[in-house]
Amino acid sequence: MTEIIIINGPNLNLLGKREPEIYGTNTFENFFGLLQKEFSNVANISYFQSNHEGVIIDKLHEVGFSGAGIVLNAGGLTHTSVALGDAVAAIPSPVVEVHISNIHAREPFRHHSYISKYAKGVIVGCGLNGYRLAVMHLLQM
Ligand code: CA2
Numbered sequence: 001m002t003e004i005i006i007i008n009g010p011n012l013n014l015l016g017k018r019e020p021e022i023y024g025t026n027t028f029e030n031f032f033g034l035l036q037k038e039f040s041n042v043a044n045i046s047y048f049q050s051n052h053e054g055v056i057i058d059k060l061h062e063v064g065f066s067g068a069g070i071v072l073n074a075g076g077l078t079h080t081s082v083a084l085g086d087a088v089a090a091i092p093s094p095v096v097e098v099h100i101s102n103i104h105a106r107e108p109f110r111h112h113s114y115i116s117k118y119a120k121g122v123i124v125g126c127g128l129n130g131y132r133l134a135v136m137h138l139l140q141m
Contacts, residue, residue: 001044003068004138006032006131008049009056009075015100015128022101024127031128039135053077057087064091069138071131073098078113085114094141096134099124 008028016027032047039045050056056074063070064087072095077084088095095118102125103110116122121137123130 002042002139003066004039004043004045004071004135005063005068006045006047006071006073007056007059008047008073009077010051012073012075013049013051024100026128028128031131035132035135038132039139042139043135045135053081053084057083060084060087060091064093066093068093069135069141070095071098071134071138072096072115072119073100073131074115078103078115079110081114085118088115088118094120094138096120096137097122098130098134100127100130101125 012028015023016025016030028049036045048059050059056077060070070093072088074081074084078099095115097113097115097119103113104124113122120141121134123133126133
């Protein structure tokens with residue numbers, strides 16, 4: 001069974017609870033349960049969320065040498081964290097970067113990602129469906 005881990009960064013624990021006009025009304029936990037079921041015959045999908053940069057880097061080091069596919073939405077750290085970009089560059093596991101909103105249609109400071117250069121793929125603006133597309137891509141790679 002293919003191992004896939006979804007890693008969400010800061011504030012993504014608030015999905016479905018705040019700013020529904022940008023991020024939708026579904027909680028990630030609810031969406032994640034459905035995603036796990038949908039792929040249960042082909043992938044073992046786990047989920048990790050942290051609001052702390054170093055904790056996310058530790059998680060990438062922990063899973064990034066296991067061969068597991070990684071779906072990463074680093075939240076606001078995407079646009080600020082050289083260290084997170086370095087961590088993605090340092091691990092052999094494939095990383096697909098996901099953003100729920102279309103970061104290119106938002107404020108200019110959201111247009112740059114420190115992660116994209118090292119990601120196998122980048123999916124933006126597809127809502128929570130972006131995570132599904134990322135899982136499908138990792139399975140087809
Ligand atoms: O669109 C995305 O997925 C983002 O990674 C979300 C980040 C934002 O800083 C990035 O520019 C784009 C913010 C996550 C905040 O999530 C919230 C969810 C619900 C309510 C409030 C914040």
